[in-house]
Amino acid sequence: MSIKKVSKIQPELFEFSKENLIEVEKEINKYPKGKKASAVLSLLYLAQNQNDNWIPLAAIKYIAKLLGMSYIKVYEVVTFYSMFNLSPVGKYFVQICTTTPCMIRGANKITNICKKHISQNQNELSENKLCSWTEVECLGACVNAPMMQVNQDYFEDLDESKTEEIVLKLLSGNFPTPGSAKNRKNNAPEKGKTTLIDIKNA
Numbered sequence: 001m002s003i004k005k006v007s008k009i010q011p012e013l014f015e016f017s018k019e020n021l022i023e024v025e026k027e028i029n030k031y032p033k034g035k036k037a038s039a040v041l042s043l044l045y046l047a048q049n050q051n052d053n054w055i056p057l058a059a060i061k062y063i064a065k066l067l068g069m070s071y072i073k074v075y076e077v078v079t080f081y082s083m084f085n086l087s088p089v090g091k092y093f094v095q096i097c098t099t100t101p102c103m104i105r106g107a108n109k110i111t112n113i114c115k116k117h118i119s120q121n122q123n124e125l126s127e128n129k130l131c132s133w134t135e136v137e138c139l140g141a142c143v144n145a146p147m148m149q150v151n152q153d154y155f156e157d158l159d160e161s162k163t164e165e166i167v168l169k170l171l172s173g174n175f176p177t178p179g180s181a182k183n184r185k186n187n188a189p190e191k192g193k194t195t196l197i198d199i200k201n202a
């Protein structure tokens with residue numbers, strides 16, 4: 001399981017860009033008066049996107065102030081969700097699911113490949129600074145286990161050689177084609193549909 005690492009190097013200040021301030025207003029306006037704290041997840045997501053995919057402590061303070069929340073409440077939200085990073089991640093951020101179904105189907109082998117090629121420890125940048133990896137809890141694609149997420153895309157039905165191919169491609173600065181390594185469509189059976197075959201688009 002991943003333990004959130006807080007970056008030792010922190011910017012002193014954080015402010016939303018002009019464009020993001022417009023988004024912030026839209027998000028806050030989605031909720032009734034006096035309930036602007038409900039926008040906390042959206043604002044954290046915007047902050048992370050604005051800051052190269054990680055959230056500095058200054059952004060937590062800034063968002064807490066903006067939403068009239070205590071710093072610790074916002075910090076609790078950030079540390080609860082694995083989607084939020086508290087230290088810099090690579091341009092290609094690999095998240096390996098190590099929950100039971102993926103673990104039974106070989107998640108450890110995927111982790112070992114990341115250790116070998118990206119960095120010995122999770123949450124550390126590769127030598128060329130392009131990649132980092134971490135372990136996460138179930139990513140909701142158990143039926144295609146083992147799997148990993150890279151940035152916004154899922155790579156499923158992995159084995160050692162496929163994972164190595166993907167990781168090496170990422171380290172060379174290229175993004176591989178996401179999806180099932182067995183070319184399954186979504187989570188359809190490996191040998192094609194066995195039910196609802198008469199129905200179009202089922």
Ligand code: FES
Nearest residue numbers: 097102138141142
């Ligand atoms: S256990 Fe890995 S995606 Fe659910």
